[in-house]
Amino acid sequence: MTPEARAAEFDAADPLSAYRDRFTLPEGVIYLDGNSLGALPKATPEVLRRVVEREWGEGLIRSWNDAGWFAMAGRVGAKIAPLIGAAPDEVIACDSTSVNLFKLIAAALAMRPGRKVILSEPGNFPTDLYMIAGLEAQGLATRRLAEREALADALGDDVALLLLTHVHYKTGAMHDMAALTRAAHEAGALVLWDLSHSTGAVPVDLNGVGADFAVGCGYKYLCGGPGAPAFAFVAARHQAELRQPLTGWFGHAAPFAFSDDYAPAPGIEQLQCGTPPVLGLAALEVGVELIAEIGVGRLHQKSQALSQFFLACLADHGVALDCVSPADSSARGSQLSFRHTEAYAICQALIARGVIGDFRDPDVLRLGFAPAYLSFADIAAAARHLAEVLANGEWQNAVFRQRAAVT
Numbered sequence: 001m002t003p004e005a006r007a008a009e010f011d012a013a014d015p016l017s018a019y020r021d022r023f024t025l026p027e028g029v030i031y032l033d034g035n036s037l038g039a040l041p042k043a044t045p046e047v048l049r050r051v052v053e054r055e056w057g058e059g060l061i062r063s064w065n066d067a068g069w070f071a072m073a074g075r076v077g078a079k080i081a082p083l084i085g086a087a088p089d090e091v092i093a094c095d096s097t098s099v100n101l102f103k104l105i106a107a108a109l110a111m112r113p114g115r116k117v118i119l120s121e122p123g124n125f126p127t128d129l130y131m132i133a134g135l136e137a138q139g140l141a142t143r144r145l146a147e148r149e150a151l152a153d154a155l156g157d158d159v160a161l162l163l164l165t166h167v168h169y170k171t172g173a174m175h176d177m178a179a180l181t182r183a184a185h186e187a188g189a190l191v192l193w194d195l196s197h198s199t200g201a202v203p204v205d206l207n208g209v210g211a212d213f214a215v216g217c218g219y220k221y222l223c224g225g226p227g228a229p230a231f232a233f234v235a236a237r238h239q240a241e242l243r244q245p246l247t248g249w250f251g252h253a254a255p256f257a258f259s260d261d262y263a264p265a266p267g268i269e270q271l272q273c274g275t276p277p278v279l280g281l282a283a284l285e286v287g288v289e290l291i292a293e294i295g296v297g298r299l300h301q302k303s304q305a306l307s308q309f310f311l312a313c314l315a316d317h318g319v320a321l322d323c324v325s326p327a328d329s330s331a332r333g334s335q336l337s338f339r340h341t342e343a344y345a346i347c348q349a350l351i352a353r354g355v356i357g358d359f360r361d362p363d364v365l366r367l368g369f370a371p372a373y374l375s376f377a378d379i380a381a382a383a384r385h386l387a388e389v390l391a392n393g394e395w396q397n398a399v400f401r402q403r404a405a406v407t
């Protein structure tokens with residue numbers, strides 16, 4: 001049987017196949033970059049039109065009360081909560097992932113006086129490492145990096161916080177969240193998980209593993225749109241003690257008392273800083289509701305099937321690429337990454353054929369399998385395109401080697 005024939009059988013048996021129609025995807029495009037910018041839910045433009053024209057245009061300032069804008073960050077956070085094993089009042093949608101990292105790293109340092117080390121791994125997503133460096137420059141933190149196998153040993157009694165990305169952005173390799181959380185706690189440290197490549201793609205159980213803090217991205221698998229608000233999780237047991245440093249008025253216990261003195265909101269609302277981006281939250285809410293409706297368990301199952309099928313198709317075509325993602329689909333997120341010295345040009349040649357993946361410096365071709373809107377037919381076609389691009393040397397065309405600003 002050809003890969004295409006097998007794909008047709010898989011698609012016919014796929015319980016999620018109908019959800020593809022809930023997304024807008026351009027004709028002729030196979031979108032393998034939903035791990036970087038999720039596709040547009042069909043419902044989003046209509047919701048945005050309502051919020052802009054009716055709530056903003058007609059409701060004006062009244063909409064902060066009447067349309068629920070004031071409570072929106074908490075409401076969207078509460079809808080993200082079940083996707084990550086959190087309680088509704090432990091999650092808030094606000095700011096960017098980078099800013100939320102800063103707030104929670106600083107908060108963790110304040111909760112572990114006498115300890116200054118933030119432990120992470122080399123090759124973690126850059127912003128995670130840069131935000132530690134920013135606190136280090138202020139004299140508040142010391143950055144320590146240890147390779148994955150050495151993390152447990154690096155958890156000395158000077159470590160305030162273990163900060164890791166659950167699913168690695170480049171390789172898709174997934175950390176054992178339960179084991180590392182336990183190891184950190186045994187060493188007296190707190191844990192902050194970056195769930196940017198996990199949320200909406202793989203099951204996460206923050207309270208099941210006893211995690212302290214988490215952050216994550218709204219524009220990847222949650223389909224919140226470019227620059228969507230991110231989210232932050234603080235375990236209920238830490239909320240009374242929590243002090244985050246960006247003490248803006250929206251994190252105040254009573255913002256509309258207009259007091260001269262800051263007093264933090266008692267709950268997760270303290271994580272807010274300034275006025276929330278209502279349009280961004282409205283778009284994010286649509287994506288979150290859709291992903292929650294499909295269900296992370298089913299999404300994860302399908303994503304594993306899609307990536308396994310892609311590997312099988314490549315094998316059928318006789319393509320032998322250096323896959324840097326874990327071979328075991330339960331040990332990786334929803335992506336496959338391949339190392340090749342010409343990964344950039346190969347990626348561009350694929351994009352010219354309508355197969356959109358991305359490139360991560362210096363030599364990784366990254367293909368994401370967002371299970372909410374990809375079919376097995378897409379996977380078979382993408383594998384065939386990749387096999388052809390490699391076989392005929394199409395990537396050697398000079399235009400495919402010119403680097404754009406965003407890769």
Ligand SMILES: *Cc1c(COP(=O)(O)O)cnc(C)c1O
Pocket residue numbers: 096097098099125127128165169194196197217230
């Ligand atoms: C995408 C991503 C981010 C994004 O941070 P922003 O502040 O939204 O730019 C952060 N961390 C990880 C691990 C990511 O994959």
